[in-house]
Amino acid sequence: MIAKRCLSTLIPPKIVSAKNLGSAPNAQRISQVVQFYKSLPQGAAPAYKPSGPIGKYKAKYFDGDNASGKPLLHLALFVLGMGYSMEYYFHLRHHKGGAEH
Amino acid sequence: MSLRALTMKASTRPLVMLGMRQAPIGARYMSTPAPQDPKEKASSILSALPGNSALSKTGILATSAAAAVYAISNELYVINDETILLATFSGFVAIAVKFLAPAYKDYADARVKQVSDVLNASRTKHVDAVKQRIDSVSELQSVSDTTKVLFDVSKETVELEAKAFELKQKVDLASEAKSVLDSWVRYEASVRQLQQQQLAETVIKKVTSELSNSKFQDKVLQQSVADVEKLFASLK
Amino acid sequence: MLNLLNTYINSPLDQFEIRVFLGFVSPFFDLSCLSFTTFSLYALIVFIVIVGGLNLLTTNNDKIVGSRWYVSQEAMYDTILNMVKGQIGGKYWGYYFPLVYTFFIFIFTANLISMIPYSFALSAHLVFVVSLSTIIWLGATITGLYKHGLIFFSLFVPTGTPLALVPLLVLIELLSYFARAISLGLRLSANIIAGHLLLLILGGLVLSLMSVSYIYFIFGFIPLAAILAILCLEFAIAVIQSYVWSILTSSYLKDALYLH
Numbered sequence: 316m317i318a319k320r321c322l323s324t325l326i327p328p329k330i331v332s333a334k335n336l337g338s339a340p341n342a343q344r345i346s347q348v349v350q351f352y353k354s355l356p357q358g359a360a361p362a363y364k365p366s367g368p369i370g371k372y373k374a375k376y377f378d379g380d381n382a383s384g385k386p387l388l389h390l391a392l393f394v395l396g397m398g399y400s401m402e403y404y405f406h407l408r409h410h411k412g413g414a415e416h
Numbered sequence: 417m418s419l420r421a422l423t424m425k426a427s428t429r430p431l432v433m434l435g436m437r438q439a440p441i442g443a444r445y446m447s448t449p450a451p452q453d454p455k456e457k458a459s460s461i462l463s464a465l466p467g468n469s470a471l472s473k474t475g476i477l478a479t480s481a482a483a484a485v486y487a488i489s490n491e492l493y494v495i496n497d498e499t500i501l502l503a504t505f506s507g508f509v510a511i512a513v514k515f516l517a518p519a520y521k522d523y524a525d526a527r528v529k530q531v532s533d534v535l536n537a538s539r540t541k542h543v544d545a546v547k548q549r550i551d552s553v554s555e556l557q558s559v560s561d562t563t564k565v566l567f568d569v570s571k572e573t574v575e576l577e578a579k580a581f582e583l584k585q586k587v588d589l590a591s592e593a594k595s596v597l598d599s600w601v602r603y604e605a606s607v608r609q610l611q612q613q614q615l616a617e618t619v620i621k622k623v624t625s626e627l628s629n630s631k632f633q634d635k636v637l638q639q640s641v642a643d644v645e646k647l648f649a650s651l652k
Numbered sequence: 653m654l655n656l657l658n659t660y661i662n663s664p665l666d667q668f669e670i671r672v673f674l675g676f677v678s679p680f681f682d683l684s685c686l687s688f689t690t691f692s693l694y695a696l697i698v699f700i701v702i703v704g705g706l707n708l709l710t711t712n713n714d715k716i717v718g719s720r721w722y723v724s725q726e727a728m729y730d731t732i733l734n735m736v737k738g739q740i741g742g743k744y745w746g747y748y749f750p751l752v753y754t755f756f757i758f759i760f761t762a763n764l765i766s767m768i769p770y771s772f773a774l775s776a777h778l779v780f781v782v783s784l785s786t787i788i789w790l791g792a793t794i795t796g797l798y799k800h801g802l803i804f805f806s807l808f809v810p811t812g813t814p815l816a817l818v819p820l821l822v823l824i825e826l827l828s829y830f831a832r833a834i835s836l837g838l839r840l841s842a843n844i845i846a847g848h849l850l851l852l853i854l855g856g857l858v859l860s861l862m863s864v865s866y867i868y869f870i871f872g873f874i875p876l877a878a879i880l881a882i883l884c885l886e887f888a889i890a891v892i893q894s895y896v897w898s899i900l901t902s903s904y905l906k907d908a909l910y911l912h
Contacts, residue, residue: 382720398770407494500855502769504880524720
């Protein structure tokens, strides 16, 4: 009975090894995730600073919670003003005081 | 026609007309469900304007009204067909601001919230997955100690087994020696028994052969007589 | 008092007049096509509004979650994407989506800007819009011929036609196919022209009515409300026509790509 004991039965079971650690189902993904996080910039994101008149306009009316329909109104007013002044220049000023052509 | 003509026209217009003007306005007021407080109305108009103080807001209102009056009177702004369209367009803009814009805002906010919810949910899921992985790995952090203990246990096992084997061999040897000695004892005993048997047999055989000898018979007889005499002598 | 209006007769068609801001006068070659006109100005405005306003300003600083402005762009993109996918389908719809989206966003923006008073309607100009639709039709036809060769002409013979009817049907189909070139642009342009003319004519009528006297000025608000309703309708038409243009473009492309 004793003679039958092999050497292998004396070696304790392998609880963990490098291969054993890597054989978990999501281990490969986790290592990729670690790589990904390493490549990310650390710390808080730098606050966006609007620059220039367009940037300030954008920050005021377009970005995040500031988004509003006011730019459409501004566009309408701009087109209206431009259209009217062209109309006035080409057409209406010649008819002041109800004058004919 | 210029404003001068118009003012002339207005001055020549009978006052009855001005009195009659009140009627439709009154009717319009009645049509509104709850007539607003004029002050409230004014403040709501003011609050819709840009600027901070009530003064600047009223200033803007007054300035724009004055500018409009100036533009119209100087014919900088010429009223024509498009003016009506300008009015209706302003009405459309008002409708859009009042009804369309809040509806769109709700829709857009819901959409933004939906997207951020999806992203946040996936982030928490991801964090959970990483944490789970960290936990599963950290369970294995005492693995080298455990392995060492396991090796000690198997070393002990081997030692104990060796000792047991040694003892068992000793026991085996003793029992074998005992059995050898026992067999020796048995053999000696049987040999002695055999010798005694043979001795007894030879003695008996000799005696029986002696008994058949007449000389011996005589000798025995004489001996016996002598013994009997001696007995009687002693009895006396 | 309200008789401020001019007494001269305005043609409602004046609003479509193209004025030259920067003209080229050349002795031998006609370079007037290079002139900077009202049309160019409004085309430039539309371009700036689309590229600058709708695309560059709405990016919400490249954050993952967009702003409310971004949602509008997303919604439009998604609508056209689904429409093109549904109309063209198959393997090739993705190649033609940018084209259709460009047409849609251009016509959409141009139509809406033209609704502003004193503005200018780009898509009311038949020569521009019909040229555009003819180019689309021609491009689709060339694509079909390039892809299918002579089999392309099977487009003119509906499946399951008795042989005797084939010549007649081919004639009819050919006519309807050629009509597409005009009808696509005419549909858009006629809608826009009619809308703008109607609004301006009604505006003139209401202005005349309102300038008669105070009473008429007050009563004039009733037709004014009607014009407001028509204006809302015109806004809807402006949006719908740009969508219809995109649908028809996609459907023509589908015919050329897959032959029924």
